[in-house]
Amino acid sequence: MTDPQQRNTAGIGQRPAPAVFFLSDSTGITAETLGNTLLTQFPGHRFERRIIPFITTEEEAERVVRTIDAVAAAGARPIVFSTVVNPDTRAILSQGNGHFMDLLGAHIAELEDVLQSRASAEPGKAHGLGDAIRYQSRMTAVEYAIEHDDGQSIRALERAELILIAPSRCGKTPTTMYLALQHGVLAANFPLVExxxxxxxxxxxxxxxxxxxxxxTSLPVRLSQIRQERRPHSTYASLSQCSWELRNAEDMYVINGIPYVNSASMSVEEISATIVQRMKL
Structure with a gap:
């Protein structure tokens, strides 16, 4: 017979991953970003994530509540992160059988007190067309990043606010695209060849x-792993080639007074934030 204590202990590691909902009346980017930031503080847990964007009517909110309730009925109550700004819609969503976390509501009320003004309760302000000038600048920056990806064009380099350089597969393209889309930075990237x-x-x-x-720059082992996925068993992907390229790239940066960062253990968001801070963009 199995000891009850052993049975309980064994069950801990076998618990299903809790469901997590990110609810938004716009794209869901803000809800996902803020919610995931909180979840990263619990590295021992797995989560089943689901984004539900564009919840703009009470009928849609009621359908979402039914979905949340169905998940709760089948297992554990899900975690629900919401950035819905309309108070009526938000009130409906909060009635679902989930652990509801309103990421904006309390702060909006506090800002209303501080500013002595009522919030607009209009969705989509953070990532939509609410600020047309900022939106257009980001789209212009994306077009610039695409044209100047991997040294494809040297036209209008004088317009660049940033030129990202590195050996192949160190993360140049995703970083320039993120800087363009999130920060509106005119960023080109250029490969360092042999x-x-x-x-x-x-x-x-x-x-x-x-x-x-x-x-x-990166770590030789990490760069070799990434290159092996692209060109397995090639000189390009060999540890010795990666070591040589990274060593010489770092020497180049030092000789020319170019700031740099090791991207091996950093996310695109972290790399971008570091660049924005150090380049004063």
Whole structure:
């Protein structure tokens, strides 16, 4: 016969991952970002995540509540993060059988007191067209990043606010795209090829813009793993080649006074925040 204490202990590791809902009256980006930030403080847990965006009517809110209730009836009560701004819609969502966490409501009320003004309760202000000028600047930056990805174009480099340089597969493209989309930064990225790394000199088109350059590096083992996925068993992906490229890239950064960061253990968000701070963008 199994000891009850052993049976209970065994069950702990087998608990199903709790469901997590991110509810929004817009895209859901804010709800997901804030909610996930909180969840990262509990690294021992797995979660089944689901984003439900564009909850703009009471009927839609009631349908979401039915979905949450069905999940709760089948197992544990789900965790619910909400950035819905309309108070009536928010009130309906809070009635569901989940652990409801209102990420905006209390802060909106507090700001109303501070500003002595009523909130608009209009959805979509953070990531929609609420600020047309900011939105357009981000779209312009995305177009610029696409055109200037991986050294495809050197046209209008004088317009760049940032030129990201690094050996292949160090994270240049996702970082420039994130900076464009989230911060509206006009960012180009340029690969460092063997000729550049051998001479430790900046590629010629970049030399007039050295003060706009920022470098990425990595760990040889990590870079080799990433390259193996692209070109298995190649010289390009070998540990010795990755070590040589990274060592020479770092030498280049130092010689030319270019700031840089090791991207091996950093998320795109962390890399971007570091660049924005250090380059004063």
């Amino acid at each position: 000729e550049d790394l051998t001479s430790r000199s900046l590629p010629e088109p970049l030399r007039p813009f050295v003060r706009k350059c920022f470098g990425l």
